[in-house]
Amino acid sequence: MRLSRILPVLLLWGRAVSAQPATAAPAAASYSLTESMIPMRDGAKLYTRILAPTNAAGPLPIMFVRTPYGVDGNTAASVAARWGFMARDIARNGYVFVFQDIRGKFKSEGQFVMQRPPRANRADAKAIDESTDAYDTIEWLLKNVPNNNGRVGMTGVSYDGWTTAMAMLDPHPALKAGSPQASPADMWKGDDFHHNGAFRLSYGFEYATMMESGKDVKQFNMDAFDTYEWYLKLGSLKTVNEKFLKGTIPTWNDFAQHPNFDAFWQRQAMAGYLNKVTVPALHVAGWWDQEDFYGPVTIYRELEKHDRENKNFLVVGPWNHGGWMGGEGASLGPIQFGQPTARFFRDSIMAPFFARHLHPEQRDVAGWTLPEALVFEAGSNVWKRYDTWPPKTAVSPRSLYMREGGALGWEPPTTTAPAYDAYVSDPAKPVPYRQRPVQMTYGPGSTWRTWLTEDQRFVHNRPDVLSWELPTLTDDLTIAGDLTVTLHAATSGTDADYVVKLIDVYPDTGMKELRMNGYQFMVANDVFRARYRKDPQKPVPLTPNVPEAITIDLHTQAYTFKKGHRVMIQVQSTWFPLIDRNPQTFVPNIFEAKPSDFRAATQRIYRSKGQASRIVLPVVTGIRP
Structure with missing residues (x-):
């Protein structure tokens, strides 16, 4: 089409803006x-x-x-x-x-x-x-x-x-x-085409072909309703030009030739x-x-x-x-404001x-x-006025630690012996980023515009997704400012991606809508490609089975986790097809990876003293609407 x-309808205000009626004139x-x-x-x-x-x-x-x-x-x-x-x-x-x-x-x-x-x-x-x-x-x-x-x-x-x-x-x-x-500022670090070096595959492919197939705007003819399957069958990204684009889409060629934060991306930033x-x-x-x-x-x-x-x-x-x-x-997806x-x-x-x-x-x-x-x-559903952003006063950064038994805790772990939770990440069976079928970004019936509000229970308890939770809150927990996560992570491979989600888990009972009981609402998230942990310009492999500290910016947020809710952290290593599949075997350019480079790997997230994985929350004290 x-x-x-x-x-x-879709693009007058930018990419896939809501088609809801505007204010009457x-x-x-x-x-x-x-x-x-x-x-x-x-x-x-x-x-x-x-x-x-x-x-x-x-x-x-x-x-x-x-x-x-x-x-x-x-x-x-x-x-x-x-x-x-x-x-x-x-x-x-x-x-x-x-x-x-x-x-x-x-x-x-x-x-x-x-x-x-x-x-x-x-x-x-x-x-x-x-x-x-x-x-x-x-x-x-x-x-x-x-x-x-x-x-x-x-x-x-x-x-x-x-x-x-x-x-x-x-x-x-x-x-x-x-x-x-909603202006992009850096297409490699955090906007449309990459997040922290991880390539946003489905969006990058579909947007580039949409914009550069002619002077007008038209979608790529994708012969699949579930694009999860279509992208999986692509195999290595080498096949995109070989089978489909034949070098005719300049932006795709730029993706393939500039996987790192080199002068090309720096000039755009x-x-x-x-x-x-x-x-x-x-x-x-x-x-x-x-x-x-x-x-x-x-x-x-x-x-x-x-x-x-x-x-x-x-x-x-x-x-x-x-x-x-x-x-x-007044709402976004099922979330009410x-x-x-x-x-x-x-x-x-x-x-x-x-x-x-x-x-x-x-x-x-x-x-x-x-x-x-x-x-x-959100959560408390009030507008707040600040003299600076992020706030410089009345906010206390507090660490929330990943603990044993799938628990989160405000106190750091005390065990000195290596302790970790583990999962096997298999590029042949990646975790979907939204519920399947995953329609084309701007295709009929696509849930693209509200996928960030989707109930994360559709991946909860998968064997390749780890979760940790705080006990049920007895008071409201309000945050305002920057969020960072430090994972002490090790892989049996030589490269890895780490996806982190901060989730508000609604009460199991008593919600006005039945489907909102136990709802897992993703408050903040992002992905980090570990090859860039030292330098975004010069990727280096991971040493197999050696833990390293990897800090992931979850950007900024103002949110209240209400009394009776729970705070959850999820970690996984695939988010497909939003993010391309990391082979988990280090290659200089993932766009040139061979099928044999894609291998399952065991990922370990450590939670011991000295290797305490945690999220730092900007906890608000004494602020009123």
């Missing part, structure tokens, strides 16, 4: 459409749709979105429906909305380059990148869009969020505010470019974003190091990828943020303030 046919909203091919400094022309209110009382600011997903779906009717919250109450006259196909996609000229890095030679007047394309477009808009007030804002989710962040690196003087939402806060910035993330949670938090943190004027802000809510831009946000979190964000955070910076007459919005960090604390 050509994905472009369902693009307005005022009935009087009416827009006129102008189409333009805007010239860039190197001569390429970019297709742009300009939708301006027909009843504006005075000059209006411009709201600008740049996307690789096609802009034809942006019509007067869709803009009125989807962007109505921006034109209601605070900014009654609204905005001129501008949507642009980025270079090389759909109706725009030029060559598309996935995550095009910033130009190397800034002195070259013809050198281009996403920042220069945004700059040149804004310059043209100011001169050619009637009745504009000379102020521009940019926003977008996912890739569109990334183009916003890129425009903010070297902004046009008229760019007065930006909101990069945003951290090295985030050395100043150029415009007021509203960074937005979702705790259960299945694609880009690492990115927006990382961009915020890097910019915060240079924020001298208090114009760098972070909002994190209980959302999946882009879930804040559609629907009510008791309030319309998405509508609250749109009406009470995003709309006044842009009104303050783009409508001079609305500069002082009565009664509206934005804290440094506004985060939703």
Whole structure:
């Protein structure tokens, strides 16, 4: 199926954003459409749709979105429906909305380059990148869009969020505010294509083929309903180009040629470019974003190091990828939040943020303030305001240790003899990352957008998954801040992956919905490819059966484990087909692994004194909503 046919539903706000109805717009909203091919400094022309209110009382600011997903779906009717919250109450006259196909996609000229890095030679007047394309477009808009007030804002989710962040690196003087939402920041360390060097197979393959099979967007024709089986039958990743792609997908070739954090990935990573806060910035993330949670938090943190004027802000809510831009946000999968979190964000955070910076007459919005960090604390289901993120006060890092008998404990183990729990990880029988059948990422009926909320009982007590639990909580346990896990691990092989999940186990009885009794809700998680434990640029093998300390970043979270619940840690070594299969035999490049390299291995997680595997939780004390 050509994905472009369902693009307005799935991808208007980024990759696979919710198709729930958006907030209704005022009935009087009416827009006129102008189409333009805007010239860039190197001569390429970019297709742009300009939708301006027909009843504006005075000059209006411009709201600008740049996307690789096609802009034809942006019509007067869709803009009125989807962007109505921006034109209601605070900014009654609204905005001129501008949507642009980025270079090389759909109706725009030029060559598309996935995550095009910033130009190397800034002195070259013809050198281009996403920042220069945004700059040149804004310059043209100011001169050619009637009745504009000379102020521009940019926003977008996912890739569109990334183009916003890129425009903010070297902004046009008229760019007065930006909101990069769910923007990737590092495609090797923590966003779409890799996590800590572990390749995100199903997403990487399906997204690269979707974006690079032509100027439009279309899915790879996968002849299987359960992609778990399809990817398993691939065998070694060498077969992808040999059997299917034949070298025609540039991003897949990059995956295969750059498995390590080399100069290719370093040039793309945003951290090295985030050395100043150029415009007021509203960074937005979702705790259960299945694609880009690492990115927006990382961009915020890097910019915060240079924020001298208090114009760098972070909002994190209980959302999946882009879930804040559609629907009510009162739930995600079966998890209930008791309030319309998405509508609250749109009406009470995003709309006044842009009104303050783009409508001079609305500069002082009565009664509206934005804290440094506004985060939703799920579990207790309350919004929390913080002066910094992560919080620097009223939080006590506490270690929770993996103990004997599948227990977790606040006290470290005392035994000096080697003690461990073990499992056999077999690449021929990998643990699925979501319940089978695993549909294509953007296929009909796919559970991709909510898989992070799936009940983890579907893998609990598998022989290749270890679990440890705290006793039932007698008081609420609230965390706010960064999570880290240290595993003292050994393998009988020479390479390994380690997947760690922090889980909220609901009470076994008494829940309102029967299926929520005993529900295992994954609060935080990530994977680490152990070959990179010493250096992400230079992988080294593990020594068989010799334990080593491996630290895994579970990122950041604000969450309350309620009284009567239990805290669980799960560890496994496969997460398929989200993560490619580690052969568990060290090879220089896993994309070149032979079938004979894939071998079962015994994994040991140690829990003795001196080798105490643990998670460090940022436990909150004395904080009130």
